Amino acid sequence: LKPASGSLGVGLMVPASAPASTALNLRGIGFGGFSQPVMLLGGSGHVLSGNQFGGNANGVTLPGALNAIAIGVNAGGRLIVGGANVSDRNVISGALFDGINIQTTVQSSTDQCQIVNNLIGLAPNGINVVANNVGVNVGGSGCAITRNRIVGNTGANIWLNGAASTGNVVQQNIIGVTVSGTGAASFDASVGVLVTGINNVIGAAGANGSASFGNTIRYMIGGGVVVKDTAAGNLIHANAIYDNGATGNGMDIDLLPTGAVAGNTPNDVGDADTGPNQLQNFPVPTGLAYTGSGSSNRPAILSGVLDSKPGNYRIDAYFSSAVNAGGRGHAQVHLGRQTVTLLQGNATVSFTMAILVPDQLPNGVLSFTATDVAGNTSEVGTAISIVPVQDMMFKNGFE
Numbered sequence: 536l537k538p539a540s541g542s543l544g545v546g547l548m549v550p551a552s553a554p555a556s557t558a559l560n561l562r563g564i565g566f567g568g569f570s571q572p573v574m575l576l577g578g579s580g581h582v583l584s585g586n587q588f589g590g591n592a593n594g595v596t597l598p599g600a601l602n603a604i605a606i607g608v609n610a611g612g613r614l615i616v617g618g619a620n621v622s623d624r625n626v627i628s629g630a631l632f633d634g635i636n637i638q639t640t641v642q643s644s645t646d647q648c649q650i651v652n653n654l655i656g657l658a659p660n661g662i663n664v665v666a667n668n669v670g671v672n673v674g675g676s677g678c679a680i681t682r683n684r685i686v687g688n689t690g691a692n693i694w695l696n697g698a699a700s701t702g703n704v705v706q707q708n709i710i711g712v713t714v715s716g717t718g719a720a721s722f723d724a725s726v727g728v729l730v731t732g733i734n735n736v737i738g739a740a741g742a743n744g745s746a747s748f749g750n751t752i753r754y755m756i757g758g759g760v761v762v763k764d765t766a767a768g769n770l771i772h773a774n775a776i777y778d779n780g781a782t783g784n785g786m787d788i789d790l791l792p793t794g795a796v797a798g799n800t801p802n803d804v805g806d807a808d809t810g811p812n813q814l815q816n817f818p819v820p821t822g823l824a825y826t827g828s829g830s831s832n833r834p835a836i837l838s839g840v841l842d843s844k845p846g847n848y849r850i851d852a853y854f855s856s857a858v859n860a861g862g863r864g865h866a867q868v869h870l871g872r873q874t875v876t877l878l879q880g881n882a883t884v885s886f887t888m889a890i891l892v893p894d895q896l897p898n899g900v901l902s903f904t905a906t907d908v909a910g911n912t913s914e915v916g917t918a919i920s921i922v923p924v925q926d927m928m929f930k931n932g933f934e
Contacts, residue, residue, distance in 0.1 A: 537568040537597060546572040551608040553577035561586060567597025573604045579612025585622050589629025590658050590665045599629025603667070607638025607675070614643065617651040617683070625653045628665035633672040634688070639699040641675030648678035656688040661714035669694050673732075676701045684709045686718075691729040691757075698765070700732030704740065707747075711754040711779075718754030718778075727752035727776070730762045730769050730811075734910060739773035746869040749774040752787075756780065758797060759787040759866070762811040768910040769812055772872070776915075777855055777865040784859040787866045788904065788914045790814055799861035800914060805882065806843040816843045817916030818850055818903035821885070825892075832891040837870075837919075839886055839903055845879045849906040852890055853915060857898045864902025864918035868893055892921050 536546060546569040549559050557578030565587040566572035572588055575581050588603035604616060604627065616635060617625055627634040634655045641648065654661055655670040664687030671680055674696045685692040685708060692710045695703055710727045711718055728737055728750075737760055739748040752759040752774060759776035762769055776787035790800050792810040802816040818841040827834040837852060851872045855865035870890040877884040892899070900918035 536564050536566055542568045542570065542598065544570050545574055548574040549576060549578045549581070549610070551576040555579050555612060559583070565592040565595065565597050566600070566603070567595070570601045571605060572600050575604075575606045575610045575614070576608040577610055579610070579614070581610070581613070582615045582618075583625060584615070584618045585624065587626040587659065588634070590626060592659075597629070599631060601631050602633045602636040603627050603630045604634070605636045605638070607636075607640045610641060611643065612647060614648045615651070616649070617653040619652065623652060626657070626659050627653055627655045628657060628667060630667040632667075633669045634667040635671045637671075637673045637675045637678060639674040639697065641678070643675070643677040645677055645679035645702075645704050650678060650680045650683065652682045653684075655683055655685040656692070657684065657686050657713065672696055673700050673703050675699060676703065679704045679706070680708065682707045684712075684714065686711055686713055689725055691726045693727070694729045695732035695735050695769075697731055698733060701734045703732070704736045705750060706736070706738065708750045710750060710752045712751060725755065726757040726761045727755045727759045727779070728761070730760065730766045731764050732766055732769070734768035735770070737769065737771045737774065740770060746773040746775075749869065750776075752776045753778040756785070758785060758789045761786075761789045761791055761797070763791045764793045764811060766811045767813060769912065770906055770910040771904070771912040772849070772851060772906065773869040774866055775868065777867040780859065784857065786859065786914070788912065790914055799859075799863055802842060804842065812911040812913070813907070813909075815905055815907060815911040815913040816841065817913040818905050819917055820901055820903060820919035823901065823919055823921065830895050832893055833895065835890055835892050837888050837890050837901055839888070840883050841875060841877065841886070841905055842883045843877055843905065843907070845877050845881070847874055847876050847908050849873075850875055850886065850888065851904045851906070852888055853902055853904070854893055854921070855900055855902070855918070856896050858900055858918045862917050864900045864915050866904070866915050870901070895921065
């Protein structure tokens, strides 16, 4: 579906005045040459599956849009972009602004608003990049962004955008990695997930959330997950975030205050500072003792200390094959979690955690994040080698 020549404004629109019973079920259409191919401004029960926006479809060029799919004003109720099956997958590419734009007026719930299993920023083969500026721009609340492959978008792959962007869940997405297992032809200049919203979930949620709900985020020059400005309460758990930064050793989680420079934010005594995710302090690992042998999944006890405000904290442990330039670990492999309590009047709390070290790589390290009860997750913290001091001594011939 495209103009015979030139370009047109809107392709298909459900107007803001449409009653709630109005639903658009759109399947199997390729759109090109519209400033706005699909606008959902009213109604509910919309399902957009198996469509292509931008790129090339069977030899037909589909010029990109401003926003491929825009949702807002009075649109509500059930909304699905994509679906469980391969045939439900939308290909969303080439938009000057956003592949999917969910406006601040959308207030939904994650069982109703679902962006699922799409290719965003890629051609239908899942390899060639046809970038949008922002892949998914969520200004509204209560949307689930799950199981999409989002690569190569130049501004951000996902943006949880502003104070009204709250209660959204980002899980099981593959960001920055094509179906061939590599990054874009050139390093992806954007951010994996940019967060300026409040109380969102990126990865596994809840006390029993496992790494199977995490996202994979790699090859982002701008960082894996960047929490900026006044964003707060954004939970970042059990994701695989690594190989980010221009040299592959950049920030996986970056708490970036307004006007600050991207990079490691140090802890402060008592965690009294404020900023994105309240600049939550990270735990510092203090020791590692192996309780068994082996070259993979070797059992060990990892100890650490957290300096923060009184309260309960979720501690997550991670393994990575190297450190970044500031001595931080990466969230490469999630090893486990536990809750610790920092009592009133105590400056710090020490803890231990039983883990399995997945691989005895020579530069392998372990590190932690901390999340408070309000959902503020820290950066990935300073690292400790997987080779204990006594093993290093024997390895180097000293006794």
